[in-house]
Amino acid sequence: MNPVTATILRRLADDGGFVSGGELCAELRITRSAVWKHIAALRKAGYAIEAVSGRGYRLERLTGNPVxxxxxxxxxxxxxxxxxxxxxxxxxxxxxxxxxxxxxxxxxxxxxxxxxxxxxxxxxxxxxxxxxxxxxxxxxxxxxxxxxxxxxxxxxxxxxxxxxxxxxxxxxxxxxxxxxxxxxxxxxxxxxxxxxxxxxxxxxxxxxxxxxxxxxxxxxxxxxxxxxxxxxxxxxxxxxxxxxxxxxxxxxxxxxxxxxxxxxxxxxxxxxxHAWLKGRELKIEQFNTVLVGAEAGLSPQGHLLLRTADGTILPVTSGEAHLLPLNHETRPA
Missing domain, CATH: 3.30.930.10 (Bira Bifunctional Protein; Domain 2)
Structure with missing residues (x-):
């Protein structure tokens, strides 16, 4: 966004009410025609701006864009x-x-x-x-x-x-x-x-x-x-x-x-x-290995703890986790 256009937007947003064109001209040292061009650019970008003769401009609605x-x-x-x-x-x-x-x-x-x-x-x-x-x-x-x-x-x-x-x-x-x-x-x-x-x-x-x-x-x-x-x-x-x-x-x-x-x-x-994998039977795909077991929590270092069929707890540092089918679904839909 043009720096002057952005400044006008911030001014309108901060004020919350009408801001006169004269005030914007004096603050930005630009002409009324230039102010109008920047207002037009903001409207084109999706900002709803009301213009009332004798009162100035008022920002009615932001776009919600992540700018x-x-x-x-x-x-x-x-x-x-x-x-x-x-x-x-x-x-x-x-x-x-x-x-x-x-x-x-x-x-x-x-x-x-x-x-x-x-x-x-x-x-x-x-x-x-x-x-x-x-x-x-x-x-x-x-x-x-x-x-x-x-x-x-x-x-x-x-x-x-x-x-x-x-x-x-x-x-x-x-x-x-x-x-x-x-x-x-x-x-x-x-x-x-x-x-x-x-x-x-x-x-x-x-x-x-x-x-x-x-x-x-x-x-x-x-x-x-x-x-x-x-x-x-x-x-x-x-x-x-x-x-x-x-x-x-x-x-x-x-x-x-x-x-x-x-x-x-x-x-x-x-x-x-809020763990999606909590308590579930998993298949963990790594580059050269596939691990199977039940999710048993996380370590303080963020490793997934996997309980294998023999009861061993393996800390898994990386991989792609896939849920294995269960006879009785335990996670919400």
Whole structure:
């Protein structure tokens, strides 16, 4: 958004009432004609702005889009989202955030795109990223921890996203699927992808990316059996700006607490209460191995605990978890 246009938007949003064209001219040192052009640009972008002769302009409605002008006023963070890059489209927000991190972007820098042409999930799977409906966001972190602790971060992010969804969409029941998904009605609602650059004793940066299906309705036919959205689950559209602000607020809080701890013990109750895999018979697919057993909780380091047929408890550090059929279904539909 043009900087002057953005300033006018913030001025209207902060005031809440009518702001005269003369005031905007004086504050921005531009002509009335220029003010009108910026108002026209805001209307074209979807902002409802009332104009009354002798009174000025009044913002009637925001767009709800995840842009800095709408997200920033909702933030209570110190760093998350304070450096905010908003793109109409990009190949992948994670790729853009990694490039920024290498160039020195500060912790908490955020890249958000309205659409992606090369969105990715785990195992290099494509993430469908149409415009105007979902959240595609990546956050730069610079945790002063050894790289061995970085695999805990996806679960911190998952807890934050779950909390944000629960706060903004109280009628939606969602679960956390180890290690990095949010599930609703047995289908994926959100995926998280963390990538890092590090040395054995030093983490240079971590990029936490997530794709959250918000107002996608319907889901593309080929994905309907495995993906869902907030709109589908609740029957109502959600405000993407509010959702993103809620995620950033909650994530920064949990992340800072995690930095002061030695492990994930402080959020294990949350992770286990909302665990999608809780107590279920599982097949864990790793690169060269398949493990089978029952979920027996999480370790403080975020490892999935798997009870095998002989009663052995195996800590699983990574892999793709699949539910095995049960004679009696134990998870809600």
């Amino acid at each position: 800095p002008e709408e997200v920033a006023p909702l933030l209570d963070t110190a760093s998350f989202g304070r450096n905010f890059i908003s793109l109409a489209s990009t190949d992948s927000t994670n790729l853009r955030a990694r490039a920024l991190a290498r160039d020195g972007a500060p912790e908490g820098a955020v890249v958000v795109a309205d659409s992606q042409t090369g969105g990715r999930g785990r195992m290099r799977r494509a993430w469908v990223s149409p415009p105007g409906v979902n959240l595609y966001c990546s956050i730069v972190l610079r945790p002063p921890v050894p790289s061995v602790r970085v695999p805990e971060i996806p679960l911190v992010a998952a807890a934050a996203i779950h909390d944000a969804i629960s706060e903004e969409c109280p009628g939606l029941t969602a679960f956390i699927k180890w290690p990095n998904d949010i599930i609703a009605s047995r289908r994926k609602l959100c995926g998280i992808l963390c990538e890092m650059e590090s040395e054995p004793d030093c983490t240079h940066f971590v990029v936490v990316g997530f794709g959250l299906n918000v107002n996608l309705d319907p889901v593309p036919e080929e994905l309907q059996s495995i993906a869902t959205s907030i709109a589908i689950e609740t029957g109502a559209r959600a405000c993407r700006a509010r959702l993103l602000a809620a995620v950033l607020n909650r994530f920064e809080h949990l992340y800072l607490e995690w930095l002061g701890r030695d492990d994930l013990s402080f959020i294990l109750p949350c992770l286990e209460t």
